[in-house]
Amino acid sequence: MGEDGVKNEAMEILGLFQLLPRLVVFDLDYTLWPFYCECRSKREMPKLYPQAKGVLYALKDKGVDVAIASRSPTPDIANAFLDKLGIKSMFVTQEIYSSWTHKTEHFEKIHRKTRVPYNEMLFFDDEDRNIDAVSKMGVTSILVGNGVNLGALRQGLSNFSQNRSSSEKGKQKKSKKSSPSETEDQ
Numbered sequence: 001m002g003e004d005g006v007k008n009e010a011m012e013i014l015g016l017f018q019l020l021p022r023l024v025v026f027d028l029d030y031t032l033w034p035f036y037c038e039c040r041s042k043r044e045m046p047k048l049y050p051q052a053k054g055v056l057y058a059l060k061d062k063g064v065d066v067a068i069a070s071r072s073p074t075p076d077i078a079n080a081f082l083d084k085l086g087i088k089s090m091f092v093t094q095e096i097y098s099s100w101t102h103k104t105e106h107f108e109k110i111h112r113k114t115r116v117p118y119n120e121m122l123f124f125d126d127e128d129r130n131i132d133a134v135s136k137m138g139v140t141s142i143l144v145g146n147g148v149n150l151g152a153l154r155q156g157l158s159n160f161s162q163n164r165s166s167s168e169k170g171k172q173k174k175s176k177k178s179s180p181s182e183t184e185d186q
Helices: 003-015 052-061 075-084 104-114 128-135 150-177 180-185
Strands: 023-026 065-070 091-096 121-125 140-143
Touching (some): 052 065, 065 075, 065 104, 140 150
Parallel strands (some): 023 065, 023 121, 121 140
């Protein structure tokens, strides 16, 4: 399936969900592209995973902002590759730097810059430790095995919808418990 076909199918998937994340954050290495950029040269022409660009364009067309959270020790190479691929301007913020914080620092900066609450974000990464740490912040986080693709998008949106609806139900229960009429009856 070509890039336009992937984008069209991604648009259909996005259309199935009433509630979309305000921000979708992507790792780079083994999430958007199939390599570690520190093992490459800036002179090379990088390639994304086959369905990654279509997913990115569909999100943008639906009005969903996208960002990058990468722990790359070579941000210069990562930025050069984003330029060469013609996608650098798509991202509202790019946090690309080496870190020992399992991406929590990246997300704190993304949150400060975008003002998007953590529970309104969706995150794709290929490392369990990042998924675990960022999930604890309230971000819906999806582990990808072979990069971002239509299946990962569908799973991410489904998990995001479930997380949001269960957090809304939790808010309703809390407000019900503290309503004056209920406490007077007890």
